[in-house]
Amino acid sequence: MVAPLYDGRLAVDIAGIKMQTPVTTGSGTFGFGLEFTDFLDLEKVGAVTVKGTSLLPSCGNKGQRAVETPAGMLNAIGLENPGSDYFLNVTLPKLRKYDVPVIVNIYGHSPEEYGQVAAKLDVEGVAAVEINISCPNVKEGGIIFGTCPEAAAAVIKEVKKNTSKPVITKLSPNVTDITVMAKAAEEAGSDALSLINTLLGTKIDIEKQRPVLGNVTGGLSGPAVRPVAVRLVYQVAQVTKLPIIGMGGIMCAEDALEFFLAGASAVAVGTANFVEPDIAEKIAHGLLNYLDRHQMQNIEEAVGLALPHGKHSMPLYNC
Amino acid sequence: MTHKVIEKAKVMGQEQLSPTVRLLEVEATAIAASARPGHFANVRVSYHAAPLLRRPFGVAGVDKERGTFSMIYRIIGEGTKMLAAAKKGDVLDIVGPLGNGFDLDCARPLIVGGGLGLAPLLYLSQVLKRADVLMGGRSADELFWRHLFAEKAEKIFLTTDDGSLGTQGTVLALLPRLLAEGGYDRVFVCGPVPMMKAAAAACIKAGVPCQVSLEKYMACGLGACLSCACTIKGKRAKVCQDGPVFWAEEVEEW
Numbered sequence: 001m002v003a004p005l006y007d008g009r010l011a012v013d014i015a016g017i018k019m020q021t022p023v024t025t026g027s028g029t030f031g032f033g034l035e036f037t038d039f040l041d042l043e044k045v046g047a048v049t050v051k052g053t054s055l056l057p058s059c060g061n062k063g064q065r066a067v068e069t070p071a072g073m074l075n076a077i078g079l080e081n082p083g084s085d086y087f088l089n090v091t092l093p094k095l096r097k098y099d100v101p102v103i104v105n106i107y108g109h110s111p112e113e114y115g116q117v118a119a120k121l122d123v124e125g126v127a128a129v130e131i132n133i134s135c136p137n138v139k140e141g142g143i144i145f146g147t148c149p150e151a152a153a154a155v156i157k158e159v160k161k162n163t164s165k166p167v168i169t170k171l172s173p174n175v176t177d178i179t180v181m182a183k184a185a186e187e188a189g190s191d192a193l194s195l196i197n198t199l200l201g202t203k204i205d206i207e208k209q210r211p212v213l214g215n216v217t218g219g220l221s222g223p224a225v226r227p228v229a230v231r232l233v234y235q236v237a238q239v240t241k242l243p244i245i246g247m248g249g250i251m252c253a254e255d256a257l258e259f260f261l262a263g264a265s266a267v268a269v270g271t272a273n274f275v276e277p278d279i280a281e282k283i284a285h286g287l288l289n290y291l292d293r294h295q296m297q298n299i300e301e302a303v304g305l306a307l308p309h310g311k312h313s314m315p316l317y318n319c
Numbered sequence: 320m321t322h323k324v325i326e327k328a329k330v331m332g333q334e335q336l337s338p339t340v341r342l343l344e345v346e347a348t349a350i351a352a353s354a355r356p357g358h359f360a361n362v363r364v365s366y367h368a369a370p371l372l373r374r375p376f377g378v379a380g381v382d383k384e385r386g387t388f389s390m391i392y393r394i395i396g397e398g399t400k401m402l403a404a405a406k407k408g409d410v411l412d413i414v415g416p417l418g419n420g421f422d423l424d425c426a427r428p429l430i431v432g433g434g435l436g437l438a439p440l441l442y443l444s445q446v447l448k449r450a451d452v453l454m455g456g457r458s459a460d461e462l463f464w465r466h467l468f469a470e471k472a473e474k475i476f477l478t479t480d481d482g483s484l485g486t487q488g489t490v491l492a493l494l495p496r497l498l499a500e501g502g503y504d505r506v507f508v509c510g511p512v513p514m515m516k517a518a519a520a521a522c523i524k525a526g527v528p529c530q531v532s533l534e535k536y537m538a539c540g541l542g543a544c545l546s547c548a549c550t551i552k553g554k555r556a557k558v559c560q561d562g563p564v565f566w567a568e569e570v571e572e573w
């Protein structure tokens with residue numbers, strides 16, 4: 001047997017997904033992984049989470065689709081992807097040459113469509129599916145699945161029915177109370193949660209006097225969203241037993257550690273892949289360094305330490 | 320496909336070509352060794368959270384012996400302003416070479432460009448040796464490029480909107496006649512979208528194969544984010560990965 005990476009000190013098991021490092025990639029920010037093989041060893045990434053995949057190919061939005069904003073960026077790609085058949089026939093065989101878990105982010109326009117994609121992807125070589133619920137429900141007048149607990153639950157149940165794989169539900173931050181969504185996902189049978197997806201935003205071109213993005217609104221990502229993401233992980237970790245994959249603005253190991261301490265069992269790097277294409281592999285070294293400094297054997301020991309019931313929580317006092 | 324690298328590049332120097340345009344030469348042996356005309360590089364302009372994303376620039380020239388390459392850029396916003404502050408000896412973090420390149424399989428090429436579109440064309444003309452060049456600008460002072468091309472190109476044709484240098488008008492004032500009489504078997508175009516569209520249409524009409532180099536906003540430059548995806552010949556393509564160079568008749572979205 002080959003020795004485990006980093007003596008197994010970074011290994012985590014997320015609902016049955018065995019990751020050698022607790023670092024995966026944010027869907028849509030790492031392509032299908034293959035785009036990055038010049039820069040890093042895919043087998044040293046905990047898991048490769050690929051671009052949102054739908055039943056049929058999709059062209060995405062028109063007009064300018066991304067723009068930089070302070071410490072972040074807005075994107076309105078519109079979930080462009082070559083579809084599930086292309087993924088299964090062309091991309092997956094190439095990815096399978098690497099010994100790394102592949103998580104497929106999926107979306108649909110109705111619970112049934114989510115179920116159909118999940119069924120198609122219930123094949124060898126796919127380690128798990130991640131449900132992107134930040135997608136409009138076409139049948140129900142375009143309301144976003146991710147903002148309505150009942151609609152999200154319907155999607156999760158349909159996906160669970162159609163797959164033998166672990167199911168991760170990716171939560172949207174664009175809600176009043178994310179714990180409601182987290183609980184709904186857990187009750188509906190989700191095996192893990194990932195958060196956050198992007199925050200809605202708009203940028204206006206003051207000279208052209210119109211929105212920069214063709215779609216008007218886009219999803220904000222990058223360091224600008226990190227405090228919001230850490231807060232949401234911190235809240236969700238207190239209401240669920242499910243393992244959490246935390247993300248939002250992680251640029252380095254120190255950023256990732258905030259998420260672990262807030263209760264995430266694994267993390268994903270997103271926008272950072274655009275800036276440092278080898279970051280998904282590099283963060284592991286910083287995590288090991290932290291474990292050494294704090295005399296921890298395994299990254300799991302860091303999970304949730306900053307939570308109210310965690311080791312270093314401050315006692316509440318009355319004023 | 321070319322192997323892409325993240326390279327620590329030493330700044331060799333910057334030269335002011337016009338009040339807002341700079342030529343930046345860096346030592347980056349791996350990128351210099353494999354960059355072909357049409358490739359671009361993605362330059363990190365800061366190590367802070369803002370500006371966050373790398374900035375893409377065409378490869379404007381390569382000196383393989385010295386292991387250096389150059390980029391020519393316009394100072395237009397925060398990122399390029401920071402780049403302009405880079406001094407000789409500073410180290411820049413650059414990802415490249417990115418994209419595909421021009422198809423050089425031709426006997427008598429004509430290069431057509433305007434504005435910063437002339438930057439990647441300069442490297443093309445260095446490699447093609449003795450190609451003819453047609454360049455357009457608003458006025459004479461925008462055509463400082465002619466001095467850069469002088470030692471590389473055969474003939475240089477100039478047009479200015481105000482007639483202060485060369486033929487008055489856009490490149491279209493000369494292109495149809497050049498295509499009809501010049502015996503060209505290939506045209507390479509890079510410049511503002513209206514110029515590329517019009518030049519491509521003229522080439523298609525004249526039956527001369529034409530390649531254009533597109534510029535679309537891109538976040539990663541690696542084919543991952545899909546910011547720059549567009550339709551080419553009925554199929555989805557990424558400007559950063561499948562382009563930026565495309566055959567003119569295949570472009571459906573400019």
Ligand SMILES: Cc1cc2nc3c(=O)[nH]c(=O)nc-3n(C[C@H](O)[C@H](O)[C@H](O)COP(=O)(O)OP(=O)(O)OC[C@H]3O[C@@H](n4cnc5c(N)ncnc54)[C@H](O)[C@@H]3O)c2cc1C
Nearest residue numbers: 374375376377391392393395396397398399435438535536
């Ligand atoms: C493949 C490719 C090759 C390029 N090659 C060159 C080159 O050789 N020389 C050169 O000077 N420029 C080139 N550019 C454009 C260059 O990348 C931008 O000018 C630069 O990123 C601006 O950065 P900034 O921070 O200074 O400006 P920002 O503050 O980011 O933007 C300033 C203004 O420039 C506009 N802008 C920014 N990025 C782009 C873009 N990618 N396309 C169009 N408009 C943009 C913005 O909308 C804004 O109005 C290229 C772009 C691409 C995609």
Ligand SMILES: Cc1cc2nc3c(=O)[nH]c(=O)nc-3n(C[C@H](O)[C@H](O)[C@H](O)COP(=O)(O)O)c2cc1C
Nearest residue numbers: 026027028052075132196197221222248249270271
């Ligand atoms: C260009 C881009 C495309 C994205 N595409 C998807 C997608 O297809 N599905 C999805 O669930 N999330 C998608 N996301 C969201 C990211 O996976 C991640 O949740 C978010 O960007 C926050 O992390 P970050 O700040 O590290 O980027 C995308 C983000 C970006 C920037």
